[in-house]
Amino acid sequence: MAIVACPDCNKDVSDSAPACPNCGRPNSKPVTNGSTPKPPATDARPVGVMLALGILVLPIVFAWFTLGKGRTSKARILAFGYLVLSIVFVSMQGGSSSRSSSTSSASTSSSVSAPAPEPAKEQAMQVGIGQILSDYKGNEVAADNRYKGRLIQVTGAVGDIKKDFTNNLYVTLGTGAMYELPSVQAFFDDSMNQQLGNLRKGQKITVVCRVKGLMMNVLAEDCFIK
Template structure:
């Protein structure tokens, strides 16, 4: 008998807790979404206009993968001054498509050397996986990326396929 009363007590407190969370969520939602009368009146007085579409980021430089890699091979400091933290449009041939140790998708761009171990590596987000799955070795591509400098390879981050 005592065990049954204990179960009822737990059920009651559980029901009260869920109800309290429900009320709090409704109050919180109403505070965040309810328009004020002054905003509504101001909106009604103004003609509505479509929001401006986001502007495409400005490309700072257009280079080939070979030019970018050679610039870093000749003088890393000068290349950083010219390319690092800038938005680049880099064209080249696909050498490899894969994922790094952290499972981040990338495309390695050929730098033209027959036995090159290092090169240009363009990193993408997971949303790009369907497009990356259609690439093949030797295919010409152009990517827009932010240059992250040289860490063995010339690293390109936040990339999109053009």
């Protein structure tokens, strides 16, 4: 604490006073109570292995010496009491460490084992066979922007039921008109071989496919019959 002159009345005033006692001018120097912040409390550290062994070994040696001749019963009681207390102390420290480890492991396990949310299932866009064929006839670019890469559901009349040059199974679908071009060329995997073998020309079927674009026909892959 120091004595300084008040700027207003030139009277002596303590630098720790909140205001001048003569004229009432507030002291510009902040008032401190002289206290220092306490360091944050730290968690108690568990007893180390070597320290635990030392705590246990010394009472055992002490108790063993009291078993010899010439040792009083009082000395033996004190030695074995000390041994029991040491065992209890080490056991308590080990138990608290195990509980802390178990809690940490359980929280980590629960966070890891939480199932990830399943992605939303894609919904097929329903479109008429005449609509998609008309769109690709009129403007291929606009039709690609609308259909390409999308999953569609379309119903049409069966045209050809064939295999391409690489033995991929496909069925052409159209409106039923004669010599229709383009048509939807739907490709199927080999697991659909039996179902495709039962189809007939002109039969109406509904398929779900992913559109690839126009190449003579409107190509569609990964198809299955609904």
